[in-house]
Amino acid sequence: MSIHIDPLEKKWIIMTSVIVLLTWVLIIYYAAVENVHPPSNVEVIDSAHLHLASGVGGGEFMEDKLGVHRDADGTLVVTMVAARYGFYPQHVEVPINTPIKFRMASFDVLHGVLIPFSNMNTMIVPGYVSELTTNFTRLGDFPVICDEYCGLAHAYMYGMIKIVPKDDFKLTAEVH
Amino acid sequence: MATSSIKTSELALSAATTDSTNKLAFWNFFVAFAAFALALPMGAYQVLERSGMFPALENAAVYYASTSTHGVLMAYVLSTYFIMGFGYHTAVHSLKQALWSPRFAWVGFWMSTIGVVLAAIALLSGNASILYTFYPPEIAHPIFYIGAALLVVGSWFWCVLMIVSTVQWKKANPGKPVPLIMYGTVLNALLWLWTSLGVAAEVVFQLIPVSLGWVDTLDPGLARVLFSETLHGIVYFWLFPAYLVMYAILPKEAGGKLFSDEFARIAFVMLFIFSVPIGMHHLYMDPMVAAGWKLLHMFGTFMVAVPTMITGFTIIATMEIAGRLRGGTGLFGWLKKLDYTNPVVLASTLSLLMLTVGGWGGVINAAYALDALIHNTQWIPGHFHLIYGGTTVIMYFAAAYWLWPKITGHQLYSNKLVLTQLWLWFFGMWITTMPWHYLGLIGQPRRVDTVQAYQQAEELVRSWDFSMLIMNIGAIMLLVSGLLFVYILFMTSRQPTISKAEQEVSYAEAIHPPLRVPTLLNSLSFWNWAMLIYLIASYGYPVLQFWFIGTPESPQWGI
Ligand SMILES: [Cu+2]
Ligand SMILES: [Cu+2]
Numbered sequence: 189m190s191i192h193i194d195p196l197e198k199k200w201i202i203m204t205s206v207i208v209l210l211t212w213v214l215i216i217y218y219a220a221v222e223n224v225h226p227p228s229n230v231e232v233i234d235s236a237h238l239h240l241a242s243g244v245g246g247g248e249f250m251e252d253k254l255g256v257h258r259d260a261d262g263t264l265v266v267t268m269v270a271a272r273y274g275f276y277p278q279h280v281e282v283p284i285n286t287p288i289k290f291r292m293a294s295f296d297v298l299h300g301v302l303i304p305f306s307n308m309n310t311m312i313v314p315g316y317v318s319e320l321t322t323n324f325t326r327l328g329d330f331p332v333i334c335d336e337y338c339g340l341a342h343a344y345m346y347g348m349i350k351i352v353p354k355d356d357f358k359l360t361a362e363v364h
Numbered sequence: 365m366a367t368s369s370i371k372t373s374e375l376a377l378s379a380a381t382t383d384s385t386n387k388l389a390f391w392n393f394f395v396a397f398a399a400f401a402l403a404l405p406m407g408a409y410q411v412l413e414r415s416g417m418f419p420a421l422e423n424a425a426v427y428y429a430s431t432s433t434h435g436v437l438m439a440y441v442l443s444t445y446f447i448m449g450f451g452y453h454t455a456v457h458s459l460k461q462a463l464w465s466p467r468f469a470w471v472g473f474w475m476s477t478i479g480v481v482l483a484a485i486a487l488l489s490g491n492a493s494i495l496y497t498f499y500p501p502e503i504a505h506p507i508f509y510i511g512a513a514l515l516v517v518g519s520w521f522w523c524v525l526m527i528v529s530t531v532q533w534k535k536a537n538p539g540k541p542v543p544l545i546m547y548g549t550v551l552n553a554l555l556w557l558w559t560s561l562g563v564a565a566e567v568v569f570q571l572i573p574v575s576l577g578w579v580d581t582l583d584p585g586l587a588r589v590l591f592s593e594t595l596h597g598i599v600y601f602w603l604f605p606a607y608l609v610m611y612a613i614l615p616k617e618a619g620g621k622l623f624s625d626e627f628a629r630i631a632f633v634m635l636f637i638f639s640v641p642i643g644m645h646h647l648y649m650d651p652m653v654a655a656g657w658k659l660l661h662m663f664g665t666f667m668v669a670v671p672t673m674i675t676g677f678t679i680i681a682t683m684e685i686a687g688r689l690r691g692g693t694g695l696f697g698w699l700k701k702l703d704y705t706n707p708v709v710l711a712s713t714l715s716l717l718m719l720t721v722g723g724w725g726g727v728i729n730a731a732y733a734l735d736a737l738i739h740n741t742q743w744i745p746g747h748f749h750l751i752y753g754g755t756t757v758i759m760y761f762a763a764a765y766w767l768w769p770k771i772t773g774h775q776l777y778s779n780k781l782v783l784t785q786l787w788l789w790f791f792g793m794w795i796t797t798m799p800w801h802y803l804g805l806i807g808q809p810r811r812v813d814t815v816q817a818y819q820q821a822e823e824l825v826r827s828w829d830f831s832m833l834i835m836n837i838g839a840i841m842l843l844v845s846g847l848l849f850v851y852i853l854f855m856t857s858r859q860p861t862i863s864k865a866e867q868e869v870s871y872a873e874a875i876h877p878p879l880r881v882p883t884l885l886n887s888l889s890f891w892n893w894a895m896l897i898y899l900i901a902s903y904g905y906p907v908l909q910f911w912f913i914g915t916p917e918s919p920q921w922g923i
Binding site for chain 1: 623652654919
C-alpha cells in the first residue's frame with residue numbers, strides 16, 4: 189500500500205536525518221578519538237563497611253588512605269568518601285592542567301559530586317565505586333558540591349578543592 | 365468502503381453514552397486540576413525559599429516535603445488524570461461508540477484516587493520527603509509506595525479501556541484507518557503500559573518490601589536502572605496528548621485542515637517505539653552501567669528528535685494553511701492572519717516556541733559528552749519545566765478550555781481572561797526557566813533548599829545572585845496564571861448553558877483524508893513486538909548484570 193508523502197515532507201525528513209547522523213558522528217568521534225566518555229565503572233564495594241580492611245573492595249577507603257596520592261604509574265589519584273553530610277577529606281589541593289583520577293565511594297545513601305566550571309560530575313551510588321579522570325583548567329578555590337539529594341541537610345554537604353599552579357603543587361602527606 | 369464510512373459518521377452517540385463519558389472526563393479532569401492547584405503554590409514557595417531573599421521562609425524540612433509533593437502532584441497526578449479524562453472523551457467521540465465498560469473505568473479511577481490520597485498523606489506529613497524520583501536507599505513511609513503503586517495500577521485500567529475500544533472499532537470497521545486522534549491515544553496507552561513497568565518493578569519488588577521490613581537490603585544500582593526505564597518514556601506519555609491537540613483539534617480551530625494524516629501516523633509510531641528503550645541517558649553519570657550501553661542509548665535518544673521534528677513541520681504547515689485561507693500572503697504574512705484570540709491557536713503557538721528552545725536544551729542533556737556540564741545542576745529543572753510545565757501543560761490548558769464547555773454544558777467564562785492566562789503562563793515560564801538554565805551552566809546544583817553552605821566560594825555564589833532575583837518574578841507570574849486557570853474553570857460552571865449543537869465534538873480532517881493506510885500505520889501488535897525486542901536488546905543485559913556482579917546491598921536509610 190502506497191502512502192502519500194509530500195515532496196516537502198521528503199526534504200524535511202532528509203534534513204532531519206542528516207542532523208541526527210551528524211550528531212551521532214560527532215559523538216562517536218569524540219568518544220573514539222578524544223576518549224570522551226561518561227564516568228562508567230562497574231566496580232562493586234561494600235559501602236556499609238568502608239572503614240574496614242576486609243570485605244568487598246575493603247581497605248582502599250579507610251580513613252588513613254583518603255586524600256591525594258600518586259599511583260604506581262605516576263598518576264595523581266584523589267580517594268574520597270561521600271557521606272552525610274560532607275566529602276572526606278574536606279580540603280584537597282591539586283595542580284592545574286594535570287590529569288587527576290578521582291576514586292569515590294558512598295558510606296550511606298546516594299550522593300553526587302559537582303565541581304563548577306569543570307567536567308567533574310558523577311553520581312556516587314552505594315555499592316559502587318565511581319571513578320573518573322579530569323583536568324582542571326582554572327586556578328582558585330572551588331566548592332565540591334553534592335548534587336544529588338541525600339537528606340534534609342543535603343544543601344550543607346560540601347568540600348573544597350584548591351587548584352594551584354603546577355610548580356606550587358607538592359604532595360603534603362604521602363599516603364600508601 | 366465509502367458507504368460504510370458515511371454510515372459511521374452518521375451514527376450518533378446516545379445521550380446516555382455522552383453523559384456518562386462527560387462525567388468520567390469531568391471527574392478525571394477535576395482530580396488533575398485540583399492536584400495542580402495544590403502543587404502550584406508549593407512551586408512558588410520553593411522558588412522564594414531557595415532564593416534566600418526571604419529568611420523567614422527558610423526551613424529545609426518544609427522545603428523538601430514541598431518539593432516532593434509538588435513533583436508527585438504535577439508530574440504524576442496532573443498528567444495521568446488529564447490524560448485519562450482526555451482519553452475517555454476521545455475514545456467515545458472519535459470512534460463514535462460507547463465505552464466497553466464505564467464501571468471498569470470507575471474502578472480504575474477510584475483505585476488511582478485512593479492511591480493519590482495515601483501518597484498525599486505521607487508526603488504532606490513529611491514522611492515521604494525523598495523527591496518524586498524515589499531514589500533508594502533512602503526509604504519513605506510504606507503508604508507512599510503503596511499509594512504510588514495504586515495510582516499506576518489504576519491508570520492501567522484506562523490503558524485496557526483504550527485498547528479494547530480500538531480493537532472493538534477495528535473489528536467493526538475492517539481495513540479502515542483508526543481515527544488519527546484515537547490512534548495516537550491508544551499508542552500512548554501502550555507506551556504507558558510499557559514504560560511504567562520499570563517503576564512498577566522497582567516499587568513492588570524493592571521499595572515496598574524494604575519499607576515494610578520484609579527484606580533488609582536492596583541494590584540502589586538496580587533501582588536506578590529500573591527507574592530509568594520509566595523516566596524517559598513517561599515524558600512522552602505526558603507530551604503525547606499535547607501533540608494530539610495540535611494534530612486533531614488545532615487545524616479546525618485555526619480555520620484550516622491538517623497538512624498530512626499519514627505523516628502524523630509515522631510520527632506517532634516513532635514516538636511510541638523510540639521513547640522507551642533509551643532511558644539510560646538519565647544514567648550517563650552513574651557508575652554501574654558500562655559506557656557501551658550508554659552509547660547505545662544515546663543513539664536511540666537522538667532518534668526521538670525525528671518524530672518531534674515531523675510534528676513541528678506538520679503543525680507549522682497546518683497553521684500556514686489556515687493563515688493563507690484567512691487571507692495571509694507572502695513568506696511570513698500568514699502568521700499575522702492567524703486568530704490568536706482562539707485559545708487553542710494561541711496555546712499551540714506558544715507551546716511550539718517553548719518546544720523549540722526546550723528541545724535544543726534536551727539535545728545537550730542527551731549528548732554523551734556534554735551532559736557532564738549540566739547533570740544535576742539547576743539547568744535540569746529549567747529544562748523540564750520548559751518542556752513539561754511549558755510546552756505540555758499549556759496544551760492541557762488549551763484542551764481544558766476547548767473541552768470544558770462541551771462536558772459541562774456551560775459557556776466558557778471570559779475569553780479575554782483565558783488569553784491573559786495563557787500569555788502570563790508563557791512569559792512566567794521563560795522568566796523562571798531561563799535563569800535556571802544559566803544558573804546550571806555557572807555551577808548551581810539542583811535540589812538544594814539554600815546556597816548558604818557554599819559561601820566559602822564567595823565569588824561563585826555572588827555570580828548566582830541576579831538570576832536568583834529574576835526567578836522570583838517568573839514564579840509569581842506562574843502562580844497568578846495557574847490560579848487564574850482554575851478560577852476560569854470554576855466560573856465557567858456558573859455561566860449560562862449552551863445548546864446541544866455547541867457541545868457537538870468533531871475533529872480536524874487532513875487535506876487528503878486517507879481511505880486506507882498501510883497496515884503498519886494502523887497496527888498495534890506489530891509495534892508491541894518491536895517494543896519487546898528493542899527493550900530486551902537495550903535493557904536485558906543491564907538489568908540481568910545485577911544478578912552476577914555481586915553488589916553488597918544497602919540497608920535502608922531515613923531522610
Ligand atoms: Cu547531597
Ligand atoms: Cu529522558
